[in-house]
Amino acid sequence: MKKSPEFSLIQQYFHALTANREDVIVGIGDDCAVLNNPQDFYTAISIDTLVQGIHFFADVDPYRLGIKALAVNLSDLAAMGAEPAWFTLALTLPEINDEWLKQFSAGLADIAQQHRIQLVGGDTTRGPLTITIQVHGHLAKDNILQRNAAQTTDLICVTGCLGDAAAGLQYKLGQLDTAPLTDTDIEYLLQRLEMPTPRNQIGQQLVSKAHAAIDVSDGLLADLNHILHASNKGAKLNLSSLPFSPVLQKLPLKLATQLALTGGDDYELCFTAPAENVAKLKQQFPKMIRVIGEITQDKGMYFQNAQGEWQAFSKIKAGYDHFA
Amino acid sequence: MKKSPEFSLIQQYFHALTANREDVIVGIGDDCAVLNNPQDFYTAISIDTLVQGIHFFADVDPYRLGIKALAVNLSDLAAMGAEPAWFTLALTLPEINDEWLKQFSAGLADIAQQHRIQLVGGDTTRGPLTITIQVHGHLAKDNILQRNAAQTTDLICVTGCLGDAAAGLQYKLGQLDTAPLTDTDIEYLLQRLEMPTPRNQIGQQLVSKAHAAIDVSDGLLADLNHILHASNKGAKLNLSSLPFSPVLQKLPLKLATQLALTGGDDYELCFTAPAENVAKLKQQFPKMIRVIGEITQDKGMYFQNAQGEWQAFSKIKAGYDHFA
Structure with missing residues (x-):
C-alpha cells in the first residue's frame, strides 16, 4: 500500500534516456524533476495510456511497443506543432522480465533519441501491464495550432x-x-x-x-x-x-x-x-x-x-x- | 487497439476541475494542453501511479481515493517546495460506474480546489483500475529544495x-x-x-x-x-x-x-x-x-x-x- 519514490528500475533500464538536455535542471531521482522552460514559449503536454489487451496484443514485440508508446504521444505534440522536449513514464509491470525491459527500453531510447526528447521522471509499479507516458513540448507563443481554426476554402x-x-x-x-x-x-x-x-x-x-x-x-x-x-x-x-x-x-x-x-x-x-x-x-x-x-x-x-x-x-x- | 483522444468521460465527471487558472491557454479537449509558465520559474513535475490491490484496497471509498491520488503527488511538489499549478489524470477503469466516478471526482475536486491546482489533460482507458497523475508546480529559480544538500549540524x-x-x-x-x-x-x-x-x-x-x-x-x-x-x-x-x-x-x-x-x-x-x-x-x-x-x-x-x-x-x- 505504498508508493516507491525510487527509480532503481528506471535508472537501470532507462539510463540511456535520461541525459543530454541542458534544460533539465534536476532529472530522475528526486521528489520532482525540475525543468527550465524557454522564454516566450508555452509548454504543450499530452498524456496517453496503453493497456495490454486493449491497445496492444500480449505477444507484441517489446522493442516495437517501446517505440509505439512514445510515438502515439509524440504524435499529439506534432498535431499541436510543438517541439518535443521531455517525457515521463509510468510503467506498471506484472513482473520484472529482464529481456522484456531491455527490448522495451531500447525501442523507447531509439525513438526518443530521434526526436531529442529526454526522460525526466517516472514511476514503476506492479500490476497488469500498462504504459502511461506524458510528453512535454515547446510552442512559440505566437503560433498555436488548434482544432478550432479551420477556415472556409481551406x-x-x-x-x-x-x-x-x-x-x-x-x-x-x-x-x-x-x-x-x-x-x-x-x-x-x-x-x-x-x-x-x-x-x-x-x-x-x-x-x-x-x-x-x-x-x-x-x-x-x-x-x-x-x-x-x-x-x-x-x-x-x-x-x-x-x-x-x-x-x-x-x-x-x-x-x-x-x-x-x-x-x-x-x-x-x-x-x-x-x-x-x-x-x-x-x-x-x-x-x-x-x-x-x-x-x-x-x-x-x-x-x-x-x-x-x-x-x-x-x-x-x-x-x-x-x-x- | 486504438487510443481515444476524446475526453468525454473526463469532461462529464471532472468538469469542475478544469477551469479557473489564467495560465492555462488550452485546456482539455485538444491534442495537447498548452500552459503558460511564469517567467523566472522552473517547472517541477512528478508522476505517480496507484494500482488497485497494490496501493489501495478494492473496497476503499472512492471519494477518499480521489483525495489520495492527488495528495501523494502534491506531496512530491511539497518536498520540492514548488507551488501547485496543473495536473493530468490517466484513468484506467474496468467499467463505467457512475456512482464511483462521481465520488472519485468529488474527492479529486475538493483537494484540487484546496491547492488551486487545475486538471489540464487526461486519458481514460478500459482495464484494471489504475490511476496515474502527473503534477506540475512552479519553482522560483533561485531556490531548489533537493535531497542532496543536507549540512552537518543541520x-x-x-x-x-x-x-x-x-x-x-x-x-x-x-x-x-x-x-x-x-x-x-x-x-x-x-x-x-x-x-x-x-x-x-x-x-x-x-x-x-x-x-x-x-x-x-x-x-x-x-x-x-x-x-x-x-x-x-x-x-x-x-x-x-x-x-x-x-x-x-x-x-x-x-x-x-x-x-x-x-x-x-x-x-x-x-x-x-x-x-x-x-x-x-x-x-x-x-x-x-x-x-x-x-x-x-x-x-x-x-x-x-x-x-x-x-x-x-x-x-x-x-x-x-x-x-x-
Missing part, C-alpha cells in the same frame, strides 16, 4: 498514407484476406500498426502554415469531424485522392477506402490550410502531403459518388470509445 | 505525526490489536491512511529555510536515508522525540516507534535546516514541526539506547520495493 490535407495500421490490425485478428499480399507486405502493415511514425517535423512547420490540425488516431472521418465540430465548418472529400500505400493498393478499393476512413491508428496528421501554403508544404515535404478535400461553410461531410453527385456520409463513425 | 525535522497511516494499514490487514482504541481512533487512523494531507504550505516555506527535504512515503528511515545518501552525511536520531498522534500514543511505545520509523504512507515532510531557521518555522507553523535529530559528518544512522549510548540502527529497512 484545403484538407493528410500526411503519409492512411489505412495501413487498420489493415495490420485486421491481419492480427484473422480478418484480412491475405491472398493478394506477400509476407513482406504483411510485415509492412504490421510495422505501421506496431511502430507508427509521428510527424513532428511536418507538425512544427504547420504552426505557421496551417489553420487547424489533429492527428489521425481514431480514423480520418472521426478525427476530421473533431476539426469540423470545433471550427463550426463542413467538408467535401474527394475519396479518389485518399493516399494509399502500394500494399494497400493491392487490396480491394472498397476495403482500402473503408480502412483509410474509419480504421485509425495511423498517427498521420490531418490539417487544413490555404492553397498557397499547401503548395509550399508540398515543396518542403515531397510526396508526404496529400490534398483530400476542402473546408466548406455548410456543415456536414460530403463525398462525390460514382455519378459525380455530392452525397452526405450517412454514418460518420464516431471516435472509438473504449467503453462503447 | 537539525532533522518532520512535519505532523508519523506512523498513523501504517497503523491504519495494519488494522485493515487485521494485524492491529485494537483493544486500546475506540471506533473514533480507528476511523482517525484510516483517514490518515486513505486521505493523507500533503504539506504544501510548509514545503513552500522550506525553499528559503531548509537545506534538504523529502516526503515520507516509504517510512522515515528509508526516506531520511535517501537524504543522507544523496548528501553524503550521517544522522543521530532522538527516538523519544518522534511525533505521535494521541491515537498512536495509546499503542505500545515499541509498536508506535516501529510504525513511525518504517511504516510509510505518512506523506509528511522530513527536512534538514539550521537551528535558527527551524526556530522560525516553528513560529510560523506552531505544533507542526518536530526536531528529531541532527545531521552528522560521520555516515550512518544512530540512536541513543536506554543506557544513553549511541547505537547504529542495525537494519535500516530499505525503501519499499514493489518487486521485492
Whole structure:
C-alpha cells in the first residue's frame, strides 16, 4: 500500500534516456524533476495510456511497443506543432522480465533519441501491464495550432498514407484476406500498426502554415469531424485522392477506402490550410502531403459518388470509445 | 487497439476541475494542453501511479481515493517546495460506474480546489483500475529544495505525526490489536491512511529555510536515508522525540516507534535546516514541526539506547520495493 519514490528500475533500464538536455535542471531521482522552460514559449503536454489487451496484443514485440508508446504521444505534440522536449513514464509491470525491459527500453531510447526528447521522471509499479507516458513540448507563443481554426476554402490535407495500421490490425485478428499480399507486405502493415511514425517535423512547420490540425488516431472521418465540430465548418472529400500505400493498393478499393476512413491508428496528421501554403508544404515535404478535400461553410461531410453527385456520409463513425 | 483522444468521460465527471487558472491557454479537449509558465520559474513535475490491490484496497471509498491520488503527488511538489499549478489524470477503469466516478471526482475536486491546482489533460482507458497523475508546480529559480544538500549540524525535522497511516494499514490487514482504541481512533487512523494531507504550505516555506527535504512515503528511515545518501552525511536520531498522534500514543511505545520509523504512507515532510531557521518555522507553523535529530559528518544512522549510548540502527529497512 505504498508508493516507491525510487527509480532503481528506471535508472537501470532507462539510463540511456535520461541525459543530454541542458534544460533539465534536476532529472530522475528526486521528489520532482525540475525543468527550465524557454522564454516566450508555452509548454504543450499530452498524456496517453496503453493497456495490454486493449491497445496492444500480449505477444507484441517489446522493442516495437517501446517505440509505439512514445510515438502515439509524440504524435499529439506534432498535431499541436510543438517541439518535443521531455517525457515521463509510468510503467506498471506484472513482473520484472529482464529481456522484456531491455527490448522495451531500447525501442523507447531509439525513438526518443530521434526526436531529442529526454526522460525526466517516472514511476514503476506492479500490476497488469500498462504504459502511461506524458510528453512535454515547446510552442512559440505566437503560433498555436488548434482544432478550432479551420477556415472556409481551406484545403484538407493528410500526411503519409492512411489505412495501413487498420489493415495490420485486421491481419492480427484473422480478418484480412491475405491472398493478394506477400509476407513482406504483411510485415509492412504490421510495422505501421506496431511502430507508427509521428510527424513532428511536418507538425512544427504547420504552426505557421496551417489553420487547424489533429492527428489521425481514431480514423480520418472521426478525427476530421473533431476539426469540423470545433471550427463550426463542413467538408467535401474527394475519396479518389485518399493516399494509399502500394500494399494497400493491392487490396480491394472498397476495403482500402473503408480502412483509410474509419480504421485509425495511423498517427498521420490531418490539417487544413490555404492553397498557397499547401503548395509550399508540398515543396518542403515531397510526396508526404496529400490534398483530400476542402473546408466548406455548410456543415456536414460530403463525398462525390460514382455519378459525380455530392452525397452526405450517412454514418460518420464516431471516435472509438473504449467503453462503447 | 486504438487510443481515444476524446475526453468525454473526463469532461462529464471532472468538469469542475478544469477551469479557473489564467495560465492555462488550452485546456482539455485538444491534442495537447498548452500552459503558460511564469517567467523566472522552473517547472517541477512528478508522476505517480496507484494500482488497485497494490496501493489501495478494492473496497476503499472512492471519494477518499480521489483525495489520495492527488495528495501523494502534491506531496512530491511539497518536498520540492514548488507551488501547485496543473495536473493530468490517466484513468484506467474496468467499467463505467457512475456512482464511483462521481465520488472519485468529488474527492479529486475538493483537494484540487484546496491547492488551486487545475486538471489540464487526461486519458481514460478500459482495464484494471489504475490511476496515474502527473503534477506540475512552479519553482522560483533561485531556490531548489533537493535531497542532496543536507549540512552537518543541520537539525532533522518532520512535519505532523508519523506512523498513523501504517497503523491504519495494519488494522485493515487485521494485524492491529485494537483493544486500546475506540471506533473514533480507528476511523482517525484510516483517514490518515486513505486521505493523507500533503504539506504544501510548509514545503513552500522550506525553499528559503531548509537545506534538504523529502516526503515520507516509504517510512522515515528509508526516506531520511535517501537524504543522507544523496548528501553524503550521517544522522543521530532522538527516538523519544518522534511525533505521535494521541491515537498512536495509546499503542505500545515499541509498536508506535516501529510504525513511525518504517511504516510509510505518512506523506509528511522530513527536512534538514539550521537551528535558527527551524526556530522560525516553528513560529510560523506552531505544533507542526518536530526536531528529531541532527545531521552528522560521520555516515550512518544512530540512536541513543536506554543506557544513553549511541547505537547504529542495525537494519535500516530499505525503501519499499514493489518487486521485492
